[in-house]
Amino acid sequence: MARVVLVDLLHPHCPQYSRCVERRVSRLQEVIGNSAEEPVYLLLHQHTPRSGETESLSEAAVLDRFVRLNRRVHVVINRSAAASLYSFKQAADALDATDVQVLTCSRRQAVLQVYQELLFTPVYSFHYRTVFNDLHCPLDDLALTCSQRAEVKDEISTFLQRLPAVKGEITILKSSMISDCFSHGFTTRTGGISYISTLSSLNLFSSSRRRDSSAVVAENLRRLGLQAGFQPNQFHLAKVNHASDVWVMSKPAPESYDAIVTNQPGIVIAAPGADCMPLLFTDPVAKVIGAAHAGWRGTLMGIAMATVNAMVLEFGSKLVNIVAVIGPSVGPCCFTMEQDSARNFQAIHPDCVRNMDSRRPYVDIRLATRILLERGGLLPEHIHDDTVTHQPNLTLCTSCLPDSFFSHVRDGVNFGTQVGFLWIK
Numbered sequence: 259m260a261r262v263v264l265v266d267l268l269h270p271h272c273p274q275y276s277r278c279v280e281r282r283v284s285r286l287q288e289v290i291g292n293s294a295e296e297p298v299y300l301l302l303h304q305h306t307p308r309s310g311e312t313e314s315l316s317e318a319a320v321l322d323r324f325v326r327l328n329r330r331v332h333v334v335i336n337r338s339a340a341a342s343l344y345s346f347k348q349a350a351d352a353l354d355a356t357d358v359q360v361l362t363c364s365r366r367q368a369v370l371q372v373y374q375e376l377l378f379t380p381v382y383s384f385h386y387r388t389v390f391n392d393l394h395c396p397l398d399d400l401a402l403t404c405s406q407r408a409e410v411k412d413e414i415s416t417f418l419q420r421l422p423a424v425k426g427e428i429t430i431l432k433s434s435m436i437s438d439c440f441s442h443g444f445t446t447r448t449g450g451i452s453y454i455s456t457l458s459s460l461n462l463f464s465s466s467r468r469r470d471s472s473a474v475v476a477e478n479l480r481r482l483g484l485q486a487g488f489q490p491n492q493f494h495l496a497k498v499n500h501a502s503d504v505w506v507m508s509k510p511a512p513e514s515y516d517a518i519v520t521n522q523p524g525i526v527i528a529a530p531g532a533d534c535m536p537l538l539f540t541d542p543v544a545k546v547i548g549a550a551h552a553g554w555r556g557t558l559m560g561i562a563m564a565t566v567n568a569m570v571l572e573f574g575s576k577l578v579n580i581v582a583v584i585g586p587s588v589g590p591c592c593f594t595m596e597q598d599s600a601r602n603f604q605a606i607h608p609d610c611v612r613n614m615d616s617r618r619p620y621v622d623i624r625l626a627t628r629i630l631l632e633r634g635g636l637l638p639e640h641i642h643d644d645t646v647t648h649q650p651n652l653t654l655c656t657s658c659l660p661d662s663f664f665s666h667v668r669d670g671v672n673f674g675t676q677v678g679f680l681w682i683k
Contacts, residue, residue, distance in 0.1 A: 260355035263290075263298040264346060266362035266370060268339045270303060281393045289361065289389050296359075298331045299349060301342045340410075340417040343373050350382070351454055351469060357383050363390040368402040372410045376473040380466040418477040421451045424459035428485045429662075431652050433583045435642045437542035442680040443486055444536060444585040444652060446662045450478035452674065461664070461674035463495070463530055468672050488681065493526045494518060495677065498551050502559040504568040517550035517565040521573045521682070528679035532664040533588035533656050535627060536678030539565055541575040547680050554595065557623050558602050563634040577635035584643040585678040586663050589655035590622035593667060606630065624653055 265286055269278050279302070290298065332349065336342040350358065362370060367386045374384055428449030436442050450460030457470045460482065464475040479490050496505075499514035507520035507527075517537075518527040521544070529536040529551040539548035548565040550556075562582070569575040590612060595603075600619040603610040607629050612620040628641050644653040656663035656676075664674035 260353050261296045261357040261359065262350050262353065262355045263296050264358055264360045265298060265300045266360060266366050267300055267302045268342060268366070270339065278393065282390050285390060285393065286361065289387075296330070297349075297353065297355075299346050300331065300333045301339075301346060302333065302335045303339060303342060304335055304337050338413055338417055339369075339373065340377070340414045343370075343377055344417065347377060348453065356381055358385070360384055360386045361389050362386060363393070364388045365402065366390075369406070369410065372402075372407050373414070376411060376414050377471050379464060379469060379471055381469050414473050415477070418451060418473060419480070421477075423449050423481075424451055424453050426459070428460060428482060430486060431586070433538075433642050433652055434649055435581050435583060435640070436538070436540050436680075437581075439542055439545065439683055440540050440547060440680060441487060441683055442538055442540075442583075442678070444678045445482060445676040446586075447664050447674060447676060448662075449485070450481060452478065454672065456664070456669040456672050457674040460676070462677050463675035470674070486679070488526045488679075492524060492681070493528060493679070495528045495530060496549065496551050498530060500551075500553050500555045502556060502561045502564045504548075504550075504561075504564050506568055506572045508572070516552070516556050516561050517548060517568070519546065519548040519565060519568045519572065521546045523682040526679055526681040528677045530675045530677050531585060531587055531656070532673050532675045533593070533666045535587040535623065536585040536676070537562055537565070537627070538583045538585065538678050538680045539569060540581045540680070541569060541573075541579045542581075543579040544569075544573055544575045545682055546573040546575045547682055549678060549680050552623070552627060554593075554599070554603075554621065554623050557626055557630070560630065562627050562631055566631070566634060566636065578637060580636055581640045582631055582636055582642070583678075584624050584627060584641070584653045586652065586654045586656050586659075586676065587624060588657050588665065588667050589624070589644070589653075590620050591655055592657035593621050593623065594618035595621050 267279050269275055272278050334342050334345050426448030429446045430443035432443050447460050452459050452461040452470050454469050460478050461470050464470055464472045483490050497514045498516055503515040504517040505511050505515040527549040529549040534553035537550040537552055546569045548569050550561050550565040552561050600611050600621050603621050603626050606626045610622045610626045624643050632638055644651050657665040657668045666673045
């Protein structure tokens, strides 16, 4: 596990800024000594001296104090704490570091933990050492207030909004089979601010097992909403459990669910996908919609028809009116399974599996979904997938198209997520 040291020399609003930083630099030399085994990052902010205050330390001056350490010491200076910590995170990610030792004081620890919560994920392990407590800064006795927590959140949001997109512009794929009384789309991976290669750039899901933070994902969602025409507070993403539970939005939400159905206008429902299928369902007659996440487990458990049945039972939809669209997902060209699991798809239809006698047969989860929906009563011509030749193909292979889509199969555990989204106008 790669380890880095973060030294908190950020001291905003301090009336004795230069003196406090000088003291901390001296203490730091005592704590670290003359050599640093791990990379050390000194976080400062650009500071304008107050009236009567001596000029603040420059980056060169700070470096001069650490000539005895080694070249593993780096100085990070930005206009805000959010910018400095974001730069530090980029450096840590470039080193594939997850263990962070933070040198700070007690009050600043509480502040830094707010930044940690918003800019990092549980992938990173933070260890705080309060080595500056006895240096008697006038601010050290002040407690962190609720308003200060809100200020940190606003500062981070403002900073992220100013970042340029990492690559390309937001592109939204749409099905011509969905009526104009609905707004919908399937996202691609371009146009966001996520910078880690497998998450770049419009990643729309933050996980405790990945490196993209909730604040970055929130900014990606905000940008998607601007492009698509919705507000982030209208957006509801399925809490995936790879099963067949459906949340009917007129009822209390279960702890986890792979699909959402509603008849409420203006509410955006969405399903994630990164090889798994984002499925969108519309009934233009009863004005009912559904969005479902369908991986191979959910497909076998019947999540597609569970969503359809909820539309029928809860809101009076008729099967002949429901349109289903299968979004970008891993194709049978790239998706293999163990024989025992593949046999379950062969039981749905022999065409769902290729090379059944091989150790890992190729499986077509899209075709299995079409077959199950047709058997459930949907009209074949109301299903938009890669078998439809007279409409633009939206059911593209996520694994085959690395410039356009995220893929767990291709990219491994630190993969990004695209979504299919839908609302009633």
